[in-house]
Amino acid sequence: MADTPSPLEQLADISEPELILNFALAPIWWLLIALLLIGLLFLAVHCYQRWRYFAAKREALTLLDNISNDALAAASINQLLKRVTQHYQPHHPALSLSITQWQHWLSTECNQPLPDLSLLLYQQGHHAEAVTQFQQFAKAWLIKYRGAAPTSAVISEVSHA
Structure with missing residues (x-):
């Protein structure tokens, strides 16, 4: 009788796929x-x-903190606010307003109390409480300022004045 191969021997080895x-x-x-x-x-x-x-705004806040409470502090704070406005909006109409119109425009931009600027800037005497209040107002205004103050309110203000 002939040798028949077993079916087990006819099976091929299992090959694993290559490792990728x-x-x-x-x-x-x-x-x-x-x-x-x-x-x-x-x-x-x-x-x-x-x-x-906003580097100029950060610098202005730093300068505002360094302003001492002396006779020229109110003028320095006012000048700082105008410089910041001029830096971000060089042709803003608020820059050419009178002091009372400037004060009114500033007060519409921020809800902090603002002392009378004509008294602070143009009269002799040292008003320490008013200067401190103006400094706090300026800090709040600078924090709120986003580099673009509206001009429509200023134009209507000037036309009414």
């Missing part, structure tokens, strides 16, 4: 990663530009 070490992402994932990196880069550049744009 370099995992390849689908092209859509590469596109999404690129878009995410571009978005993060855009956000970083935008934040940096905004930080640089």
